[in-house]
Amino acid sequence: MTATEANGGGTILELEDVHTFYGSIHALKGITIEVREREIVTLIGANGAGKSTTLRSINGLNRPRRGTIRFQGQVITDAPAHKIVKMGIAQSPEGRRLFPRMSVLENLQMGAFQRSGKDKDLHSDLDRVYTLFPRLAERKSQMAGTLSGGEQQMVAIGRALMARPKLLMLDEPSMGLAPIFVERIFDIIREINEQGTPILLVEQNAMMALDVAQRGYVLETGTIALADEAKALRQNEQVRKTYLGEE
Amino acid sequence: MAEEAAPTESSPLRPGRAARFIPRSPVGWLGLLFVALIVLWLGRNLVADPSEFFSIFFIGLTNGAVYALVALGYTLVYGILQLINFAHGDNFALGGLVASTVIVSWFGLGGDPSTGAVVVGIAVALVIATAFSSALGTTIELVAYRRLRNAPRLAALITAVGMSFILQDIGLVGWGVSFRTIDPLISNDVAFSIGDVGFQWNKLTVLALTVPVLLVLTWLVRSTKQGKAMRATSMDMDAAAMMGINVNRTISFTFALAGGLAGAGGLLYFLHFSSIRYDTGFQLGLIAFTAAVLGGIGNLSGAVLGAILIGLIEQFNEGLPLWSPGSDWTRSIVFGILIAILVFRPEGLLGERTPEGG
Numbered sequence: 001m002t003a004t005e006a007n008g009g010g011t012i013l014e015l016e017d018v019h020t021f022y023g024s025i026h027a028l029k030g031i032t033i034e035v036r037e038r039e040i041v042t043l044i045g046a047n048g049a050g051k052s053t054t055l056r057s058i059n060g061l062n063r064p065r066r067g068t069i070r071f072q073g074q075v076i077t078d079a080p081a082h083k084i085v086k087m088g089i090a091q092s093p094e095g096r097r098l099f100p101r102m103s104v105l106e107n108l109q110m111g112a113f114q115r116s117g118k119d120k121d122l123h124s125d126l127d128r129v130y131t132l133f134p135r136l137a138e139r140k141s142q143m144a145g146t147l148s149g150g151e152q153q154m155v156a157i158g159r160a161l162m163a164r165p166k167l168l169m170l171d172e173p174s175m176g177l178a179p180i181f182v183e184r185i186f187d188i189i190r191e192i193n194e195q196g197t198p199i200l201l202v203e204q205n206a207m208m209a210l211d212v213a214q215r216g217y218v219l220e221t222g223t224i225a226l227a228d229e230a231k232a233l234r235q236n237e238q239v240r241k242t243y244l245g246e247e
Numbered sequence: 248m249a250e251e252a253a254p255t256e257s258s259p260l261r262p263g264r265a266a267r268f269i270p271r272s273p274v275g276w277l278g279l280l281f282v283a284l285i286v287l288w289l290g291r292n293l294v295a296d297p298s299e300f301f302s303i304f305f306i307g308l309t310n311g312a313v314y315a316l317v318a319l320g321y322t323l324v325y326g327i328l329q330l331i332n333f334a335h336g337d338n339f340a341l342g343g344l345v346a347s348t349v350i351v352s353w354f355g356l357g358g359d360p361s362t363g364a365v366v367v368g369i370a371v372a373l374v375i376a377t378a379f380s381s382a383l384g385t386t387i388e389l390v391a392y393r394r395l396r397n398a399p400r401l402a403a404l405i406t407a408v409g410m411s412f413i414l415q416d417i418g419l420v421g422w423g424v425s426f427r428t429i430d431p432l433i434s435n436d437v438a439f440s441i442g443d444v445g446f447q448w449n450k451l452t453v454l455a456l457t458v459p460v461l462l463v464l465t466w467l468v469r470s471t472k473q474g475k476a477m478r479a480t481s482m483d484m485d486a487a488a489m490m491g492i493n494v495n496r497t498i499s500f501t502f503a504l505a506g507g508l509a510g511a512g513g514l515l516y517f518l519h520f521s522s523i524r525y526d527t528g529f530q531l532g533l534i535a536f537t538a539a540v541l542g543g544i545g546n547l548s549g550a551v552l553g554a555i556l557i558g559l560i561e562q563f564n565e566g567l568p569l570w571s572p573g574s575d576w577t578r579s580i581v582f583g584i585l586i587a588i589l590v591f592r593p594e595g596l597l598g599e600r601t602p603e604g605g
Contacts, residue, residue, distance in 0.1 A: 061485055085491035097486035099479050110479055113472075114491025163491065 010037035018067035045219035088166030100145030111162030150181035206243035298443035311558025316512030317535035320505030336532015337414035342380035343513025384506025418525030543598020
């Protein structure tokens with residue numbers, strides 16, 4: 001914990017001047033963001049602005065070429081993806097990426113893969129997920145590939161929670177969902193956060209994202225265009241025009 | 248018992264599964280007609296000489312068991328990397344050559360050795376051949392395929408073909424151009440008979456070694472943590488990494504497993520067919536690959552089913568007394584099946600059409 005305190009104000013995740021490439025494409029051009037304990041922080045921006053790339057830089061699937069990423073004070077810039085999960089960063093990826101030919105239950109169990117925990121823990125974690133998403137308890141033996149989009153999203157979030165993350169990253173959790181499901185998902189996001197998990201939320205639905213988050217960053221073509229309290233961003237003229245679709 | 252060659256048409260399947268085999272097109276009906284003719288042909292031969300029929304069936308089953316060990320390696324690797332590891336057949340051959348060295352040069356088995364010496368010799372050869380091919384498989388992945396994981400598939404495929412030639416050359420340099428041969432180590436005395444049909448020791452031994460391997464493999468993939476990691480990695484590599492699975496290690500493990508099976512297969516091939524050389528793996532690899540495709544590539548039970556079917560088809564073709572095309576046609580028939588499957592049912596007998604597998 002001393003490391004956290006030394007970082008001041010309980011910062012759990014810090015990105016400092018992160019540059020990430022896809023082949024020769026310079027996707028992130030010096031991103032600096034932070035997530036503090038108990039916070040919901042959102043990254044908003046247009047398609048291709050670098051939101052998902054930011055998450056892939058953090059989770060080790062696309063290592064930055066320059067810059068530093070620190071998690072709980074430890075540098076994780078070059079750590080392999082599976083170690084980063086073990087340290088406590090779990091993710092519900094864009095497009096859900098469930099294991100289609102595994103059941104709902106098996107998918108959830110995969111979320112707890114890296115924990116050499118006892119079965120008792122696993123049960124209480126499953127209970128927690130089923131309490132958040134009662135629908136999943138009904139569908140637990142169904143193949144994940146046959147679920148509806150909303151149900152798949154529930155599994156993806158539930159699967160990430162099974163890792164008992166110290167930081168939860170959600171990539172486009174509302175994408176492709178019916179409006180009623182979108183509301184429900186955002187309620188759940190708030191609920192998970194209130195139970196103590198900080199969340200880094202990537203969203204195209206800027207309205208909902210800024211509603212649920214405390215702070216936000218606006219990404220534009222690989223750079224941070226704006227960084228502020230979520231409330232302030234909601235009032236910002238530019239944001240209203242570009243991302244909230246207001247005139 | 249005449250249905251053996253076509254269990255998919257006639258075994259009592261659940262209605263949902265059986266429905267998949269009801270033809271949906273004229274070509275499908277032609278296929279069904281063809282299968283019906285084969286069943287008739289088998290039935291006619293069965294009636295004509297049951298004991299001959301079953302003895303041929305038993306040889307085919309044993310050959311199929313050896314093919315299965317190799318076919319599983321293709322299917323395991325394809326399942327996880329969508330790569331057809333053409334070097335796999337040559338890994339099998341090198342495993343067999345290593346086994347031949349252990350059995351012939353180290354233990355000096357041959358002629359008329361004692362049962363004890365044979366058992367020890369085979370056990371040691373099994374351990375060494377399995378370990379050798381396992382290590383070789385992992386090394387090939389590390390050296391040749393790992394860096395190409397995100398490259399176009401064709402690049403990895405060409406590399407696999409290249410690797411195949413390299414392994415053949417290693418076999419050629421290490422063991423020479425002539426066949427390594429051995430007198431049959433295990434007697435072909437009849438162990439027991441059911442009616443007129445005798446079950447011989449040498450074939451029983453092959454089955455006794457293969458069946459437990461298949462059972463252990465099934466358990467490993469279905470029920471262990473490593474198996475779960477393999478299944479998850481095969482479905483979605485990035486998502487698997489996000490679960491904390493060490494994807495590189497999982498892939499290495501898969502290659503080790505496939506290699507180990509190839510090594511065991513090499514030993515059994517040497518014992519069963521009594522001769523092996525540097526290029527044996529080329530043709531046998533293609534046969535095993537055909538078996539994997541026939542069963543549904545990426546599907547473990549499919550690989551075993553396909554291998555046994557190919558083993559039976561070969562033997563029926565070469566051995567049945569009435570109206571069989573004969574051994575000149577065996578290769579044409581086997582690869583004809585490969586083409587027919589690729590054209591008409593690319594997902595194989597047990598495979599399912601999956602978005603990622605096509």
